[in-house]
Amino acid sequence: MHDDDAQSLTVGLLAASRALVDGISAGVRARGFDDLRPAHGFTFARLAPGGATITQLAEHLDVTRQAAAQLVDELTAKGYVERRPHPDDGRARLIMLTEKGWACTRAADAAMADTVRPWAAALGERRMLALRDDLIRIAPHGPLRPTW
Numbered sequence: 598m599h600d601d602d603a604q605s606l607t608v609g610l611l612a613a614s615r616a617l618v619d620g621i622s623a624g625v626r627a628r629g630f631d632d633l634r635p636a637h638g639f640t641f642a643r644l645a646p647g648g649a650t651i652t653q654l655a656e657h658l659d660v661t662r663q664a665a666a667q668l669v670d671e672l673t674a675k676g677y678v679e680r681r682p683h684p685d686d687g688r689a690r691l692i693m694l695t696e697k698g699w700a701c702t703r704a705a706d707a708a709m710a711d712t713v714r715p716w717a718a719a720l721g722e723r724r725m726l727a728l729r730d731d732l733i734r735i736a737p738h739g740p741l742r743p744t745w
Contacts, residue, residue, distance in 0.1 A: 617712055624708020630701045632675055640668060641694065641702050644678065648693040650686075677701060 598606075622635045636658070643649050643657040655665035669692050672678040677698040683689040694702065717725040 617709075620712030621705055621708045624711050625701065625704050628704035628708070630704055633677075633701065636668070637672065637677070638705055640672065641677075641698060641705065644692055644694050644698070645702055648681070648691040650683065650689045650691060652689075654692060672698075 618635050618638075621638060622633075625633060625638070639658060640654065643654055649657070651662055651665050651669060654669065655662045658665060658668075660668075669678060669680070673680065675697075676695060678692050679695050680690040681693055683691045713725075720728065
């Protein structure tokens, strides 16, 4: 791959990433969750599989524990998450999505589908699935972090 090709690929991937974040954010707001920022979505992505501690969330977001705790305080006040006793560690608290948090997560899922639908129309279903498979092959496990 030539340097120019690498540069255009990089620019394209970054632009696609930004379009995804912007499209999902707009879709979530349009569905009534207008008190959130894109960084909150990255938080929800980490919490959805089964919750996380502040330390795990900080690592996922690549922020300090203090910043993660402030984010959790904000989301708790807005009713999206709650702190629960950790089942395996009496000293830790597990941050979990509330029903409102799950509703927002479902709204984000729908917004994701809306955002990529025009891409599938432009590329065709087969090329879109191939793109998905290729991206999973080169970046299989994330992590999904906001670009602060």
